[in-house]
Amino acid sequence: MNIYAAIEIAVFFVILLALVKPLGLYMARVYRGTPCGLNQVLLPVERLIYRLSGVRPDSEMTWQRYAVAMLLFNLIGLLAVYGIQRAQGWLPLNPQHLGPVSPDLALNTAVSFASNTNWQAYSGESTLSYLSQMLGLTVQNFLSAATGMAVLVAFIRGLTRQKVAEIGNFWVDVTRSTLYILLPLSFVLAIALVSQGVVQSFGPAVDITTVTASTDAEGKPVQTQQIPQGPAASQIAIKQLGTNGGGFFGVNSAHPLENPTPLSNFLQVLAILLIPAALCYTFGDLVGDTRQGWTLLASMLLVFVPLLALGLWAESVGNPQLADLGVDANASLQQSGGNLEGKEVRFGVGASVLWSAATTAASNGSVNAMHDSFTPLGGLVPMLLMQLGEVIFGGVGSGLYGLLIFAIVAVFIAGLMVGRTPEYLGKKIEAFEMKMAALVILIPPTIVLAGTAFAVSFDAGRAAVTNPGPHGFSQILYALSSAGNNNGSAFAGLGVNNVFYNSLLAIAMFGSRFWLIIPVLAIAGSLARKKQVPISAGTLPTHTPLFVVLLAGIVVLVGALTFVPALALGPIAEHLQLLSDSAP
Amino acid sequence: MEPLQSTSRGSSGNPVANLDGSREPAGGTTILRELQQTLMPALVLFLVLTFVTGVAYPLAVTVVAQLAFSSAANGSLIGDPQHHVGSDLVGQSFTEPRYFWGRPSATTPAYNGLGGSGSNLAVTNPALMDAVKDRIARLHTVDPDNTAKIPVDLVTASASGLDPQISPTAAQYQASRVARERGLPLEQVTKLIGQHTQMPTFGFLGQPRVDVLRLNLSLDSLK
Numbered sequence: 001m002n003i004y005a006a007i008e009i010a011v012f013f014v015i016l017l018a019l020v021k022p023l024g025l026y027m028a029r030v031y032r033g034t035p036c037g038l039n040q041v042l043l044p045v046e047r048l049i050y051r052l053s054g055v056r057p058d059s060e061m062t063w064q065r066y067a068v069a070m071l072l073f074n075l076i077g078l079l080a081v082y083g084i085q086r087a088q089g090w091l092p093l094n095p096q097h098l099g100p101v102s103p104d105l106a107l108n109t110a111v112s113f114a115s116n117t118n119w120q121a122y123s124g125e126s127t128l129s130y131l132s133q134m135l136g137l138t139v140q141n142f143l144s145a146a147t148g149m150a151v152l153v154a155f156i157r158g159l160t161r162q163k164v165a166e167i168g169n170f171w172v173d174v175t176r177s178t179l180y181i182l183l184p185l186s187f188v189l190a191i192a193l194v195s196q197g198v199v200q201s202f203g204p205a206v207d208i209t210t211v212t213a214s215t216d217a218e219g220k221p222v223q224t225q226q227i228p229q230g231p232a233a234s235q236i237a238i239k240q241l242g243t244n245g246g247g248f249f250g251v252n253s254a255h256p257l258e259n260p261t262p263l264s265n266f267l268q269v270l271a272i273l274l275i276p277a278a279l280c281y282t283f284g285d286l287v288g289d290t291r292q293g294w295t296l297l298a299s300m301l302l303v304f305v306p307l308l309a310l311g312l313w314a315e316s317v318g319n320p321q322l323a324d325l326g327v328d329a330n331a332s333l334q335q336s337g338g339n340l341e342g343k344e345v346r347f348g349v350g351a352s353v354l355w356s357a358a359t360t361a362a363s364n365g366s367v368n369a370m371h372d373s374f375t376p377l378g379g380l381v382p383m384l385l386m387q388l389g390e391v392i393f394g395g396v397g398s399g400l401y402g403l404l405i406f407a408i409v410a411v412f413i414a415g416l417m418v419g420r421t422p423e424y425l426g427k428k429i430e431a432f433e434m435k436m437a438a439l440v441i442l443i444p445p446t447i448v449l450a451g452t453a454f455a456v457s458f459d460a461g462r463a464a465v466t467n468p469g470p471h472g473f474s475q476i477l478y479a480l481s482s483a484g485n486n487n488g489s490a491f492a493g494l495g496v497n498n499v500f501y502n503s504l505l506a507i508a509m510f511g512s513r514f515w516l517i518i519p520v521l522a523i524a525g526s527l528a529r530k531k532q533v534p535i536s537a538g539t540l541p542t543h544t545p546l547f548v549v550l551l552a553g554i555v556v557l558v559g560a561l562t563f564v565p566a567l568a569l570g571p572i573a574e575h576l577q578l579l580s581d582s583a584p
Numbered sequence: 585m586e587p588l589q590s591t592s593r594g595s596s597g598n599p600v601a602n603l604d605g606s607r608e609p610a611g612g613t614t615i616l617r618e619l620q621q622t623l624m625p626a627l628v629l630f631l632v633l634t635f636v637t638g639v640a641y642p643l644a645v646t647v648v649a650q651l652a653f654s655s656a657a658n659g660s661l662i663g664d665p666q667h668h669v670g671s672d673l674v675g676q677s678f679t680e681p682r683y684f685w686g687r688p689s690a691t692t693p694a695y696n697g698l699g700g701s702g703s704n705l706a707v708t709n710p711a712l713m714d715a716v717k718d719r720i721a722r723l724h725t726v727d728p729d730n731t732a733k734i735p736v737d738l739v740t741a742s743a744s745g746l747d748p749q750i751s752p753t754a755a756q757y758q759a760s761r762v763a764r765e766r767g768l769p770l771e772q773v774t775k776l777i778g779q780h781t782q783m784p785t786f787g788f789l790g791q792p793r794v795d796v797l798r799l800n801l802s803l804d805s806l807k
Contacts, residue, residue: 007788049636053628065622072619072626080630125698139638143630171625178633183641190645191652197673200649200657205698208661208668211800214677216693226697227659227671233649234642251700254743256673257659262790318736319707325720328733328753335751336791341712341740342702345687345749348791352743369743370702373712471706493704578708 001316001338002331005350008266009308012354016273020297023274024281030180031153031173031286042179049175060166063525066154067518069170070147074114074514077140081110084136085128094129095204101127108502113140115513116148116244116395118365118488119505121497123250125228130202137246138235142186145242146177148397151517152279153177155401156286158524159425162531167524177397181275182242189271190237197260200233232258240271243395245365245488253355253368254344262346265368269355272364276393279400287425291543295551296403300361300392302552307381308357314377315339315349320582342373353378360385363395365488372467372475372491376575379474380567382489386481388559389444395486398513401520403555405440407542408433408523410551414540423539426532433526436519444512445562448484451508452477452566460500466493469577474570483508662801670797675748678800681726682765684750684758686796687737688719691745703741716740727761749793752781766803776802 029036050057061069085101088094101109105121112119113136124133150173157167194200205226213221232248236258239246253259253268277297284293318329318339331337336348343352352369359366360382371379385392391402408422408429415422415429422429455461455476465472475494482489483505490496496505541547649657660672670676675686677694689695690703705712719739724730735754755777763773780799784790 002791004784004788004791008784008790011788045636049629049632052632053625055625055629065618068619069622069626072622073630076626076630080634123699125700134642135634135638138642139634142637143633171629175629175633178637183637187641187645191648194645194649194653194657197656197660199659200646201659202646203658206659206661206668208670208697210676210695211669211797211804212676212678212680212683214679214693214695222693225670225674225676225695227661227668227674228698229659231642231646233657234645237645238637249700251702251744254702255700256675256744256746256748257671260660260673262785266785266789321707321713322716322736322739325713325716326733327716327720327736327739329736332753334756334792335735335737335753337736339707339740340736341705341707342743343740344743344747345737345751345793346747346790351790367743370704372704372706373702375707466704467706467709469708471708474706491704492702493706574706574708581708 001312001350002333002336002348005336005348008350009354012266012270016270016277019274020278020281023278024293025285027181027278027282028285030176031282036180038180038184046175046179049179050171053171055169055171057169057172060169062165063154063167063521063528066167066170067521070151070517070521071514073170073174074144074147077143078110078114081113081136081140082106084132085109088129088132091129091131093131093134093202095202096129098127098129101132104499104502105497108506111506111510112488113137113244113246114144115486115509116144116242116363116398117483117486117509117513118239118244118246119483119490119509120246120250120488121502121505124247125230125249130230133235133248134231138238141235141238141242141244141246142178142182143174145182145238145244145396146174148395149177149181149279150174150397151520152283152397152401155404155520155524156283158527159427160287161528164528165525167521167528182238185241186234186237189241189267190233192267193233193236193264196264197257198233198236198264199229199257200231201229202231203229205229228257236268237271239366240268240364241275241396243272243276243362243364243399245359247366252366254370256344259368262351265347265351265355268366269351269358272358272362272366273393275396276362276399279397283400289543292425295543295548296400296407298548299551299555300403302548303388303392303556304357304361307385308354311353311357311378311381312350314375314381315353317375319375320578324582339373339375339378342370344368356382357385358393360487360489362393363390363399363485363487365482367489370492371478371489372493376471376571376578379478379491380571383474383478383481383571384559384563384567386485386487386489387445387448387563388555389441390485390487391555398486402440402516403551405437405520405523406555407551408437409441410547410554411540411542412437413554414550418538420538423533424542426535427527427530428533433523436523439519440516441558443515444485447508447512448480449562449566451480451484451504455480455501455504458500460498464495464498464501466495470570470573474574477566477570479505480508484512486513662797669801672795672798673748674746676797678796681761683800683803684755684762684796685738686750687742687747688715688740689745689747690741695746697746700744700746702743702745727758730757730760732757748797749795752777752792752794755781755794755799762803768806773803
């Protein structure tokens with residue numbers, strides 16, 4: 001890593017933190033329903049949408065109705081994506097004449113995009129028509145993100161309301177998240193990305209006659225190249241802003257037409273963390289104490305920054321075996337150096353590792369470098385960030401409601417220490433909340449570990465592995481960690497486009513998304529019924545540095561206790577192997 | 585509501601359940617009515633938002649993109665529309681000694697525009713070491729007198745398989761070979777590298793890099 005990368009990363013944090021308050025305040029206004037600046041343009045559209053759909057925006061829902069609405073809405077989306085993929089051969093906007101997607105792959109992709117995971121067992125440019133990308137995937141990019149934000153807002157209402165059964169109107173929350181937040185930001189980002197060279201067109205791939213010939217698989221000379229096209233920028237903007245991560249092209253944001261320049265890269269990686277970070281401020285504003293929001297953000301950074309530093313160190317040191325062969329991998333002002341296998345020159349080690357940490361801390365999952373070719377410890381960082389439960393930034397909405405569940409566990413543990421009934425923001429935390437919180441925290445690790453054990457027990461699971469030794473196990477563990485936490489990034493060497501993995505990972509993605517939302521909404525409903533208890537001398541303040549450390553500590557502790565044995569078999573064993581291989 | 589009621593009765597199975605639970609069908613109806621009340625908005629709202637985010641939004645972006653940035657929106661193609669020679673953003677394979685070589689590509693054929701891919705080889709995979717040794721050997725074969733250390737980006741495959749650029753160090757490493765093969769003075773080749781070197785955006789975003797296709801095209805246009 002050279003000085004350019006160091007400055008880029010420092011500037012990244014400065015700009016990200018500078019945007020937290022303005023965007024957070026804007027989103028708080030959107031969810032309060034107070035004027036936010038775009039009302040004059042968007043309010044008529046919003047009203048028209050409600051009129052067309054027969055939605056009464058002022059009629060509120062209990063948590064059960066909210067959950068049913070959320071599930072139905074997502075189920076319809078899932079079926080629509082499945083149907084479009086299966087029928088794409090007969091539908092328009094298919095200039096490459098691609099056939100229908102196979103049933104298992106179509107199901108996997110539908111679950112993947114409806115659950116905000118965006119795991120991809122296919123390459124977009126050779127599998128999906130422009131119509132499937134636009135009408136199927138781009139739509140789910142918006143709506144799955146809006147669903148996460150809606151559930152967060154409903155949860156916040158549970159914390160702030162007293163003695164009521166209702167936690168808001170799902171239709172309103174989804175519509176407002178989409179219309180006022182995701183759409184305007186995506187439009188601006190999409191145009192900025194096009195200006196850098198991300199394609200946005202509807203023509204077929206363009207044939208090029210290359211300068212010299214190369215040889216194809218049969219050894220015959222070829223002097224043509226096809227430059228892919230498509231409505232990519234519009235999808236990539238929401239892919240990043242909505243923590244979706246599903247690439248328009250197979251290699252995602254490593255593709256030069258998906259992420260052409262350092263500036264497009266910076267904007268995209270900023271967009272990954274932007275809304276999850278700003279929602280912390282929105283939360284603080286909505287509960288009437290912005291310190292509460294900054295506390296959550298500080299806990300996130302307390303876990304994120306050290307892991308980022310570990311990744312930067314590991315990838316900068318690079319592959320010790322290359323040095324033995326007389327390769328120059330030293331960082332200088334003329335080259336990035338470090339481990340460049342699976343990385344692009346325009347990004348180098350610094351911007352690639354920053355992205356790998358951001359995309360897995362947030363449940364985004366897009367990549368600008370191939371994590372499979374990272375050093376063992378460089379690959380451990382994104383894997384662990386997913387295994388921590390996608391609460392360090394996490395998905396838009398879902399990351400913060402996940403962290404709020406951890407906050408409830410944190411006050412519970414603190415309450416146990418001093419022997420008092422725990423409270424969070426004036427709400428007593430009792431047996432029902434703790435049971436539901438335990439479900440939220442235990443379901444993803446169970447899916448990850450049981451799924452990994454299942455996959456390594458079958459030939460079909462092991463046959464997909466493409467790297468020998470501990471790294472082969474890491475490939476499977478990474479895939480389940482990704483699907484079981486709705487991230488979507490991959491150790492992409494694993495051969496996952498088959499019935500075994502398409503089915504297993506679809507179940508993992510579905511379970512960890514929707515079986516988490518239901519207990520979260522149940523807590524929201526239970527808290528909304530309770531009255532606010534006044535702050536007393538025995539109340540644990542949840543806006544102090546002590547609480548920052550307590551919360552981050554519990555997130556790390558739960559994650560570490562659960563996953564250290566599995567990590568020891570994968571990346572840690574591989575790291576020791578690398579040390580012994582390259583020892584003189 | 586008639587058909588809905590009968591469905592709920594049908595699902596309860598045996599007639600005894602119908603007889604002893606007079607509240608049972610009523611309860612079932614309520615659930616179904618609620619479901620119906622939820623299903624309609626869910627369906628219509630889904631369709632309306634699909635139109636907004638899946639049709640109106642991408643089309644609006646396309647219109648602005650095509651009007652304001654037409655070259656960038658269509659793949660940043662080089663050359664006239666009848667005879668494109670490449671894209672500014674997508675690399676091409678160069679294996680002849682008289683050209684600058686780009687990053688090794690893991691696609692088949694190399695730099696396959698529709699099949700972008702990394703090698704996904706682990707650092708500990710022996711196949712990676714074999715590939716690197718092979719690349720080192722090839723660079724030494726065409727340039728046997730060059731004893732400088734080989735820059736890492738020339739022997740490692742890119743993430744996309746389409747990386748259009750190499751580091752300035754990697755270009756400098758090849759300068760003497762290209763100059764010799766083309767019978768050009770080294771200073772002229774070095775100067776060309778300088779002309780095609782991009783520094784980090786705003787001085788700190790990304791890495792310094794040399795555009796391989798543009799550099800080779802300008803070498804060819806010297807004659």
